[in-house]
Amino acid sequence: MSEDWLTGPVLEQLNSGVLVVDEHLQLVYLNSFLQRHSSVQLSEVKGKSLFQVFTDVPEAWLRRKFASVLELQSPSFSSWEQRQYIIKLPHLRPVTSSSQYMAQNCTMLPLKDPAGRRYVCLLIEDATDAFVYQQHLQTTLEKLELSNRIDGLTQALNRRYWEDQLKLEVQRSQRYQQPLSLLLFDLDKFKQLNDQYGHLGGDSVLIELTARVRALLRDTDWFGRYGGEEFGIVLTNTALAGAIEVAERICLAVNSTAVTFHEQSIATSVSIGVAQLDAAGDRAHEVLIGQADIALYNAKREGRNRVVSFSEGETEFLLKAN
């Protein structure tokens, strides 16, 4: 064929690696792409064992692959998704990729020369782009999952996610017979504060408040924004006395230091209702929220900036009053 001259130049300029070994897995050929990427000269390595030249390839695995290609005379494949690379090579995207090495899609093909001798051709395609996109997708999905459960302004959990966690913790507490308590708290006179300092002032108080509260909690507690200026905290493995103690500390942390906004000091306080899980059944979490809410109402009524815990007697009274 008169186009035979094509193969050489094309092979040399191909943007993929081409490597050929004989039946004894000794190197017969490397194209420029591979020589350049691995800083190896064909003239220096021709006839040497593949594993002597590329010392960090997975030898047992690759021997098995090559054996199947030679024996079965059928191709074999390797994808970057399962094995990121076969031969460690630098890639040409040093800035945009977090990975140090080229991700590779590899094909191992059976070859025979005119005399019938058998060879294996290893084709290495650069899949770093796909690898990078996959990683971007992964981090994006993680961020999305996070933003799906937190409140944008305060970074506390959003109501939906927080309520889900409350339900789960209530079930866990019932199953393992561990105490569980709930705090519901509300920023006192928030409407007045908004009127006086504007909504930005109100927002900055909410942000500062959440930060102070979070500093007082354990990793196992669930802190969420329940409504506008209302928050909830699920205290796992905590009985009423412990919950009241935490609530008192929160009250103090909020009230003891004013929030600074545009060089103005804004004095704030919170009212907190506390209840311990007592009810059984599927709607136990709703009963618990109801009880903490009643205690919170009482804290407001008794003059704000205080902690009130729920007790059975008051329910009756309040429910009637409502």
Next chain:
Amino acid sequence: MSTVFSEEQRDCLQELINVAMGLASDKLARFLNTFVHLQVPAIELVSSAQIPAQFEARYSNTEAALVSQGFLGNDGLRGEAIVLYQLDNAHRIAALLGYDTDSASELEMLTDISSILTTTFLNGLADQIDNSLSYSAPRVLSSRQTNVSQALQETAFHWELALKVDISYQLIDHSFNCDMLLLIPGEAVSNIQHILDRILEEY
């Protein structure tokens, strides 16, 4: 376009497949260093719409793997080969191939096994009709969280005709069953019919 094969064409295809299976089992036996007995595969031509229903029952109670590999030859021969097998079978043959679970992931074993089965068989088929095939990398369509019939439905959707080949390998100490599906697009079906007619004329 007619996707109906004449009786002669069908017999011819069955014969080609029998021989291809024989060649494949011979190669596999040498490679695995064990005797491979192979039953004569039953072939069936079905419209691809029927495919999910046909396999749902067999794979509904077990964890199954579904691996796809595209093939492309001369004379307009092309399609997609799908190998279906049960995962506990996969682990048996993986051990035979010399895999230990430390050095290769399950997905890697699945693709390797099905690629070996597919390419040895199809190469044998291609040899007999003076064709040669190239293959795309194998891709796992589903494993573990399996809904086999749904995965099949999504895949079969693109194809007009399916050639169902029921393969059953019997190794000395192991038995291994799998199903192979060759999904073939409409224009390739008539190309195959031409190839078959050509072979029939030569005899």
